[in-house]
Amino acid sequence: MLSILFYLFATVAVFSAFYVTKSRNPINSALWLVTTFICLAVLYITLDAPFMAAIQIMVYAGAIMVLIVFVIMLLNLGTAVKKRYTHALAWGAGLSVVMLFVTNTFIRRGVPTGKVGDVTTQTIHNYGHTELIGKAMFTDFLLPFEIASILLLVAIVGAVVLSKREV
Amino acid sequence: MTPEVLSLSNAPVLWAAAMLVKILVAFSVLMFIVAYATWVERKVIGRMQSRLGPTMTGPNGLLQPIADGLKLFFKEDLIPGEASKFAFIVAPMMILAPALISMAVIPFGGDYEFSFQGVSYLMPMQITDLNIGMLFILAMAGLGVYGIVLAGLASNSKYSLIGGIRATAQMISYELAAGLSIIVIFMMSETLSLSGIVAAQQEVLWGITSLPSWMHNWYIFSQPLAFGLFVVGSMAEINRTPFDLPEAETELVSGFCTEYSSMKYALFFMAEYANMVTISAISTTLFLGGWDGPFFGWINFLIKVFGFMFFFIWVRATFPRLRYDQLMQLGWKVMIPLALGNIVVTAIAVLLCQ
Incomplete structure (x- = not known):
């Protein structure tokens, strides 16, 4: 059952990721990307990570992509970009196939040892995924978390300063 | 004999039937509520404006x-020649579906106990109890904006485009405010x-045991500011008057749905009212104790939901539409700082009370 779901959503994800690059209209590309994000969210759920799935949809599909669509609408890029076929496309396709094979060989090179870490499916079912992530983020990884938030704050201040020079 | 919770593992057929x-x-x-909300809205607004509202049919x-x-169903379904057809057709569905899906995680009653073939089961009156329930609702609310954006873009009309752009900016800003305001919950x-949130609200008010036992710890008493922010924020998020700038009839000729006709137009209106019901149900669950109250489970819930819907209609009859810069100022300079401040204060209070 789970593997059927996985193959279904993985196929849709790959298919829509392909169409992100293929479609001529930026709006259509954006929508295909949203489809990819939703499929990834479903894959997170099958991996017992419901919090990641919800955050994936909320942040990527619900906020970042909406902003991208907003910019596309504001700059009126809605018209299709007509571009002819170039050799760069073929090079890109060839390179990505090679990368796929390299990744595949790297993944298959190791042998699973069966070692189990702290967080298993059982702990997730006992404590809940959200609780585990929250605990890890605010105790073990507090410093990286704070550094990331300061980085974001700097970005926000920078955006305000750049857009409001004379105030 | 203690009843067991009905689930897929202990009684699959019964579980599936109950689910259906x-x-x-x-x-x-x-x-039904969506259909009759339109009637109530016309009647109530009519009363408030010294009119009668609809009287002739029935x-x-x-x-x-x-x-x-029926009228909308039998009208001609126009698709503008310059519109991009697929997006134009998909947009109304994309706006209605998230509005309906959110109802799946809302509990509308206490556990219902029944016995079947000698075994007594406990059925939760909720379609599914996700342990990320509220995040799921926020995620679906975030997806709701795509319908409006697509409708605005696909119509290939200036009014629709402006409506779509306004909707995007507005929904992004107020999603933040509404989302931040409920973190305290x-x-x-x-x-x-x-x-779980409903269960947490059934203790004695503020943990003071000398208060009468029927006064339950509804979060509206501890978090009135968050309640106000959430109601205003979600009202703006679903484009309800006075925040209906995306469809502003007087300036944008109903904005993103200018080019729509027939059933597609009806779908937009169904989505608006379905969103209204959903927001009322969420506010009820988060702040007013859900199905908790003096009557039987779902009756309390429905009473509270209808109360909220009446409030939304009342607001529509009372307030004029905001200007665009006022809207942005209210969202970013008033509501988000208030919500953040509320989070800090609540965090300190929770830490001290532990």
Whole structure:
């Protein structure tokens, strides 16, 4: 059952990721990307990570992509970009196939040892995924978390300063 | 004998049947409320403006929603020649679906106990109890904007485009405010599951045992500011008057749905009212103790939901539409700082009370 779901959503994800690059209209590309994000969210759920799935949809599909669509609408890029076929496309396709094979060989090179870490499916079912992530983020990884938030704050201040020079 | 919770593992057939019944009942009640919300809205606004509202179709105009539905159903379905066809057709569905899906995680009653073939089961009156319930609702609310954006873009009309751009900016800003304002609820209830939040509100008010026992710890008493921010924020998020800038009839000729006709236009309106019901149900669950109250489970819930819907209609009859810069100022300079401040204060209070 789970593997059927996985193959279904993985196929849709790959298919829509392909169409992100293929479609001529930026709006259509954006929508295909949203489809990819939703499929990834479903894959997170099958991996017992419901919090990641919800955050994936909320942040990527619900906020970042909406902003991208907003910019596309504001700059009126809605018209299709007509571009002819170039050799760069073929090079890109060839390179990505090679990368796929390299990744595949790297993944298959190791042998699973069966070692189990702290967080298993059982702990997730006992404590809940959200609780585990929250605990890890605010105790073990507090410093990286704070550094990331300061980085974001700097970005926000920078955006305000750049857009409001004379105030 | 203690009843066991009905689940897929202990009684698969019964579970599936109960699930189907729950989905059907929730969906048809929602659709009924959506249809008759239009009638109530016309009647109430009519009263407030010294008019009568619909009177001709049926007694007191009670058949008006059905007549409207039939009229829209049999109208010609126009698709503008310059519109991008696929997106134009998909957009109304993309706006209605998230509005309906959110109802799946809302508990509309306490556990219902029944016995089947000698075994007694406990059926939760909720379609599914996700342990990330509230995040799921926020995620679906975030997806709701795509319908409006697509409708605005695909129509290939200037009014629709402006409506779409306004909707995007507005929904992004107020999603933040509404989302930040309910974080305090998670801090106090220590769960994201909606049934867990309802259960957390059934203790004695503020933990003071000398108060009468019927005064329950509804979060509206501890978090009145968060309640106000959430209601205003979500009202703006679903483009309800006075925040209906995306469809502003007087300036944008109903904005993103200018080019729509027939059933597609009806879908936009169904989505608006379905969103209204959903927001009322969420506010009820988060702040007013859900199905908790003096009557039987779902009756309390419906009373509170209807109260909220009346409030939304009342607001529509009372306030004029905001200007665009006022809207942005209210969202970013008033509501988000207030919500952040509320989070800090609540965090300190929770830490001290532990």
